[in-house]
Amino acid sequence: MQKAKLLVVLMLVATAASACGSAVSHLPMLNSEPKAGALLTRAPRTLRLFFAGLPDVDRSVLRLIGPNGEYRLRGLHTMAADDLMIEILDPLTPGSYTVEWTTVITNDTTIHAGKFDFTVTK
Numbered sequence: 001m002q003k004a005k006l007l008v009v010l011m012l013v014a015t016a017a018s019a020c021g022s023a024v025s026h027l028p029m030l031n032s033e034p035k036a037g038a039l040l041t042r043a044p045r046t047l048r049l050f051f052a053g054l055p056d057v058d059r060s061v062l063r064l065i066g067p068n069g070e071y072r073l074r075g076l077h078t079m080a081a082d083d084l085m086i087e088i089l090d091p092l093t094p095g096s097y098t099v100e101w102t103t104v105i106t107n108d109t110t111i112h113a114g115k116f117d118f119t120v121t122k
């Protein structure tokens with residue numbers, strides 16, 4: 001009897017948690033490498049963005065814009081359950097860069113987009 005009650009409570013908690021998942025999805029980027037606003041003495045070779053859910057790679061786009069315009073990127077993929085990662089092909093010279101991203105979290109239809117900056121200082 002007690003066990004059955006506990007199971008019902010756990011199921012209710014799980015339902016509430018998944019409802020919360022869609023509520024936070026209007027701002028799905030949680031973290032990134034490089035971090036937003038980072039000042040880097042070494043140019044990054046990859047970009048990695050972390051989200052509140054698993055991004056659908058086929059419906060996601062990353063762009064990198066900097067002092068020389070748009071930089072070539074290659075091989076968008078996901079490494080874990082919550083990220084997008086891509087290789088930067090062009091060397092990054094000192095200057096400020098903007099990462100523009102568009103993504104759709106798996107099993108969701110909303111298209112999310114945003115951008116953040118980082119700076120290569122030397």
Ligand SMILES: [Cu+2]
Pocket residue numbers: 077078079085086
């Ligand atoms: Cu990777």
